[in-house]
Amino acid sequence: MILSYVYKLRPSGSQSAKMESWLNMLRSTYNWCLADRIETYHYSFIQGAYCSLRTKAEAYPLTCCIVKNGATGNPWTHSGKKRNAGTIQDAALVDLKAARPWYKSIDSDVLQRNIARLNTAYKNFFDGRGFPAFKNRSNFRSFEYKPGRVKFKGSEVYLPKIGWMRFFNSRSIPDGFVIRSVTIRRKTDGWFISVRLEDKSVPELIPRPTSEVKTAVGLDMGLTKLVHCSDGSDIPNPRFATNQKAKRTQLIRQRRVSRTKKGSANRKKRAESVAKLHSKIRKRRSAYQWQVANKLVKKADAIVVEDLNIPGMVRRCKPKREEQTGRFLPNGQSAKRGLNRSILDASWGELINKIQYVAAKSGKVLLKVNPRDTSRECSACGHIDKANRDRERFICTECGHFDHADKQAARNIKHKAVVEYGLNLIKVPTDCGKPKQLNLFETPSAELTVPRRRKHDTRKGKRRVPGNLGRQLELFSQDMWNVSSTESPFF
Numbered sequence: 001m002i003l004s005y006v007y008k009l010r011p012s013g014s015q016s017a018k019m020e021s022w023l024n025m026l027r028s029t030y031n032w033c034l035a036d037r038i039e040t041y042h043y044s045f046i047q048g049a050y051c052s053l054r055t056k057a058e059a060y061p062l063t064c065c066i067v068k069n070g071a072t073g074n075p076w077t078h079s080g081k082k083r084n085a086g087t088i089q090d091a092a093l094v095d096l097k098a099a100r101p102w103y104k105s106i107d108s109d110v111l112q113r114n115i116a117r118l119n120t121a122y123k124n125f126f127d128g129r130g131f132p133a134f135k136n137r138s139n140f141r142s143f144e145y146k147p148g149r150v151k152f153k154g155s156e157v158y159l160p161k162i163g164w165m166r167f168f169n170s171r172s173i174p175d176g177f178v179i180r181s182v183t184i185r186r187k188t189d190g191w192f193i194s195v196r197l198e199d200k201s202v203p204e205l206i207p208r209p210t211s212e213v214k215t216a217v218g219l220d221m222g223l224t225k226l227v228h229c230s231d232g233s234d235i236p237n238p239r240f241a242t243n244q245k246a247k248r249t250q251l252i253r254q255r256r257v258s259r260t261k262k263g264s265a266n267r268k269k270r271a272e273s274v275a276k277l278h279s280k281i282r283k284r285r286s287a288y289q290w291q292v293a294n295k296l297v298k299k300a301d302a303i304v305v306e307d308l309n310i311p312g313m314v315r316r317c318k319p320k321r322e323e324q325t326g327r328f329l330p331n332g333q334s335a336k337r338g339l340n341r342s343i344l345d346a347s348w349g350e351l352i353n354k355i356q357y358v359a360a361k362s363g364k365v366l367l368k369v370n371p372r373d374t375s376r377e378c379s380a381c382g383h384i385d386k387a388n389r390d391r392e393r394f395i396c397t398e399c400g401h402f403d404h405a406d407k408q409a410a411r412n413i414k415h416k417a418v419v420e421y422g423l424n425l426i427k428v429p430t431d432c433g434k435p436k437q438l439n440l441f442e443t444p445s446a447e448l449t450v451p452r453r454r455k456h457d458t459r460k461g462k463r464r465v466p467g468n469l470g471r472q473l474e475l476f477s478q479d480m481w482n483v484s485s486t487e488s489p490f491f
């Protein structure tokens with residue numbers, strides 16, 4: 001089994017300065033090697049040997065055919081085998097250290113892994129991903145050690161060529177696990193070390209086979225509520241990045257950045273505060289999602305979700321143009337932008353990944369179903385119609401079945417899984433009519449929040465009380481979907 005643990009490092013001043021300088025040097029070699037490969041590719045169409053004006057390196061395009069990833073240097077090994085770009089550039093590291101002795105301060109493994117990183121980027125490109133990009137300070141933030149080089153002892157870690165460094169030992173490495181590769185990463189709030197641990201005797205997590213599934217729960221991801229479950233309960237969406245407060249803080253901090261002079265020390269400081277806000281939001285969201293995933297997995301043997309195409313959902317609207325003049329017409333993108341942000345903030349994909357992991361860990365399974373018609377189909381009679389749904393209300397135009405639209409969708413998702421995967425579910429007796437509600441956060445009571453704010457307002461007379469707070473709380477406790485269908489206003 002492979003685990004990956006992350007610890008926060010506690011480097012001394014000189015150690016962090018050293019790591020910072022390593023990053024700068026490694027970035028420059030990375031960019032140099034990338035430029036070299038691009039250049040060699042273009043030069044390989046030239047007939048005859050040549051010497052690159054920029055790098056002064058010799059290349060022999062006649063002896064080495066056009067390769068999709070070449071590099072300047074000797075393409076042949078002593079044994080007559082051909083080198084690929086990675087090994088040519090690896091061999092050139094000796095020359096690099098001779099020409100620039102300060103590169104000797106970097107561990108040779110780290111230098112080699114840096115070139116391996118470019119190899120991976122190229123490999124990804126040939127597999128259909130984007131072309132490797134030149135790196136700058138903000139997107140080149142890590143370096144890697146090879147397996148077996150880094151040692152752990154108590155709350156200290158030994159990094160070759162840097163020395164013993166303290167770290168926050170937040171969780172101990174389990175017995176029997178061997179340390180594989182180790183990555184050091186600079187983030188906005190300090191340096192981190194991520195360790196890959198492997199134990200071959202421990203089997204990988206295997207999710208439960210579908211034939212053994214006894215109970216299932218369908219989940220419908222949404223924005224007003226993060227998740228609606230097929231058993232009737234739901235989980236609130238705290239909107240970590242798109243709530244009023246976060247948006248306001250972001251606006252203020254972003255404005256502070258734009259008011260400073262470009263390239264100044266103040267701008268750097270301000271930009272850091274924006275980055276800190278984002279990292280805080282990210283951490284909050286991730287912590288909340290782990291909580292939610294654990295709660296959801298406890299519900300049943302199989303957790304069923306829709307196989308959503310999220311990149312497709314947040315795609316920009318197509319530009320509209322006037323035929324005669326070619327001018328751009330409004331295409332609704334400005335309205336969609338807010339929705340896209342909310343979708344990305346809810347980050348359903350991340351949540352699904354976490355559910356999948358927790359499910360596998362506890363011997364359960366995550367099933368994905370086709371999202372087609374889940375919110376349009378009537379769960380009572382199976383009638384599919386777009387008109388069935390009116391925002392949050394679901395009223396079947398065929399049989400008159402009345403339900404909350406998202407809960408209805410969650411039930412459809414569960415039903416789809418039963419059909420698609422051939423699940424053999426047993427009936428669990430439910431004695432209570434009202435579903436059990438998960439309480440992740442306590443709902444603030446009106447008595448607790450309102451008077452305190454009012455008092456502040458009357459004394460200072462400066463801060464405005466949000467006028468719609470009472471209204472918000474009223475909506476929060478509104479329980480309009482628990483009325484029985486006979487009392488419903490729609491009949």
Ligand SMILES: [Zn+2]
Binds near residue numbers: 378397400
């Ligand atoms: Zn119906």
